[in-house]
Amino acid sequence: MDKKLKIRSKNLNFYYSQFKALHDISLDFYENQATALIGPSGCGKSTFLRCLNRMNDLITGIRVEGSILIDGKNIYDPSIDVVSLRGRVGMVFQKPNPFPKTIFENVAYGLKIKGIKDKNLIAEYVEKSLRAGALWDEVKDRLNNTALGLSGGQQQRLCIARALAVNPDVLLMDEPCSALDPIATQKIEELIHDLKKSYTIIIVTHNMQQAARTSDITAFFYMGKLIEAGKTDTIFTNPALKTTEDYITGRFG
Amino acid sequence: MRNSTSAANNLHDHEITTIHERQLQLRPEFKKVFHVKIQKRKKLFQHLFYFLFRLAAFINFAALAIIIYFILSNGLNAITWEFLTKPPVDSMTRGGILPCIIGTVCLSICSVSVAFPVGVFSAIYLNEYAKQGFVLRVIRLCINNLAGVPSVVYGLFGLAFFVIYLEMGVSIIAGALTLGIMTFPVVIGSTEEALKAVPDTYREASTGLGATKLQTILRVVLPTALPGILTGGILGISRAAGETAPVMFTAAVFFSPKLPSGIFSEIMILPYHIYVLATAGTEIEATRELQYGTALVLITLVLSMNLIAIIYRAKLRKKTKI
Ligand SMILES: Nc1ncnc2c1ncn2[C@@H]1O[C@H](COP(=O)(O)OP(=O)(O)OP(=O)(O)O)[C@@H](O)[C@H]1O
Numbered sequence A: 001m002d003k004k005l006k007i008r009s010k011n012l013n014f015y016y017s018q019f020k021a022l023h024d025i026s027l028d029f030y031e032n033q034a035t036a037l038i039g040p041s042g043c044g045k046s047t048f049l050r051c052l053n054r055m056n057d058l059i060t061g062i063r064v065e066g067s068i069l070i071d072g073k074n075i076y077d078p079s080i081d082v083v084s085l086r087g088r089v090g091m092v093f094q095k096p097n098p099f100p101k102t103i104f105e106n107v108a109y110g111l112k113i114k115g116i117k118d119k120n121l122i123a124e125y126v127e128k129s130l131r132a133g134a135l136w137d138e139v140k141d142r143l144n145n146t147a148l149g150l151s152g153g154q155q156q157r158l159c160i161a162r163a164l165a166v167n168p169d170v171l172l173m174d175e176p177c178s179a180l181d182p183i184a185t186q187k188i189e190e191l192i193h194d195l196k197k198s199y200t201i202i203i204v205t206h207n208m209q210q211a212a213r214t215s216d217i218t219a220f221f222y223m224g225k226l227i228e229a230g231k232t233d234t235i236f237t238n239p240a241l242k243t244t245e246d247y248i249t250g251r252f253g
Numbered sequence B: 001m002r003n004s005t006s007a008a009n010n011l012h013d014h015e016i017t018t019i020h021e022r023q024l025q026l027r028p029e030f031k032k033v034f035h036v037k038i039q040k041r042k043k044l045f046q047h048l049f050y051f052l053f054r055l056a057a058f059i060n061f062a063a064l065a066i067i068i069y070f071i072l073s074n075g076l077n078a079i080t081w082e083f084l085t086k087p088p089v090d091s092m093t094r095g096g097i098l099p100c101i102i103g104t105v106c107l108s109i110c111s112v113s114v115a116f117p118v119g120v121f122s123a124i125y126l127n128e129y130a131k132q133g134f135v136l137r138v139i140r141l142c143i144n145n146l147a148g149v150p151s152v153v154y155g156l157f158g159l160a161f162f163v164i165y166l167e168m169g170v171s172i173i174a175g176a177l178t179l180g181i182m183t184f185p186v187v188i189g190s191t192e193e194a195l196k197a198v199p200d201t202y203r204e205a206s207t208g209l210g211a212t213k214l215q216t217i218l219r220v221v222l223p224t225a226l227p228g229i230l231t232g233g234i235l236g237i238s239r240a241a242g243e244t245a246p247v248m249f250t251a252a253v254f255f256s257p258k259l260p261s262g263i264f265s266e267i268m269i270l271p272y273h274i275y276v277l278a279t280a281g282t283e284i285e286a287t288r289e290l291q292y293g294t295a296l297v298l299i300t301l302v303l304s305m306n307l308i309a310i311i312y313r314a315k316l317r318k319k320t321k322i
């Protein structure tokens, strides 16, 4: 099972002003695999995830040391175009955050900012993305209604579809199901399973079952450090370290 | 060591129980004397404040009602077709106020087209781009002070700067610029308010999809904030339409038989016309009815401008719905 390396984080340190939130993180991600990031609240999972598409740049006073290579290129190199990087590394947030626009406009947004003007092409992409987001059948008759009228689970799938529309290689998901009920969660998990075939997926989750169900690789973070990473099966059945075992079995603290 | 601690704990527990019991025993008396007293006072306060709040709200309403009733009852008789469509005649003791209506509308539109873009652009800069720090604090201080300057000071400034120094003369443009500077803090204030109300998650979502900052602002932030921004425009217009002091040296004249022909024309405006009729005319008493009629027109104009904008805003809000 030889997988192609997609992302390599090398000795990554991250600071919020004085506070060092990530300590020397080295971790690889492979194409067509889902990697789950787990760990207690505040351990730096979101921070790490947001380093991968440089969303942390929006926060003032941050500092990054080390490097993150995507397809062999360091995304923290000054020559990199951050805007196009974010086009290649899509993100889905913890809370569904559709724009206050129509369903169609939400998905078309990424295409329009890319400068695509052809109406037919946009419509085609929108349908394709909504299908990929497993939402098409539910919304095809009301594409021009506001997206805010959708249920939470539908909104989150819309956000996934919106992210897919710009055709990224990598999809980052920060607790995408934490605001959803079990049925909506299951839909999204199935979706992740399908999406794995064409994307590199990195998902933050607090739900151990979800990590076990959706991911191939699991990485355990604790207090800003990467404690252990490996095949999900191994991590969940036979972790190398006591801390990992304690966290996974819920004997933490 | 262990034993002694637990003994102390026991003792503690014991004390607590006794205190608790004692309190329980006292309870009925508390209820009778103390409790009832407190309850009564609380109730009294409740009623008192409820009454005060209601009174204040009512005074508010009553003031507006009285003003409108007063102006209607005194001015309604003056409103005729001729009054609305003819210029004043006979040293302004008869005739209409058409030049004033047109002047006020022109001046309001011009001053908002000055204040609105500048105000909105500044607010975008302050809220979306500027980094927190000394410079930002100074700019904010200036804006706040600008809002506190009395309007007659704007008038004198406009006279000295636009009318004389920039040689614009007494004209719509000089008045519009003066009023524009005056209404500018109002526009900034409400625009910033509206921009702050746009959730950061929208900005994040847009950025995460590969939008530049400018694209995010133009395509997500501004459309979402538009209803609120328009409120700033409305407030600006109403303010500009009703002001006298800033324009009486810069744009308005006592009497002008012609309608304005361009931005360099001098104009008559409604509020100044009222002021002139009521203070400087030859027949102050004889023109009372005209004064109230003019006031009625002014109020109607301002209120209907507000109404149009409010309806438009409500429509937009329905569409974006945050
Ligand atoms: N904008 C910020 N400024 C300063 N410190 C921050 C900021 N965001 C996060 N932190 C700190 O960095 C650390 C890691 O935060 P992070 O959000 O990455 O945790 P997390 O693992 O995602 O937690 P959770 O599971 O609760 O989402 C925390 O101690 C947090 O307080």
Ligand SMILES: [Mg+2]
Pocket (backbone or CB within 6 Å): A045, A046, A047, A174
């Ligand atoms: Mg998090």
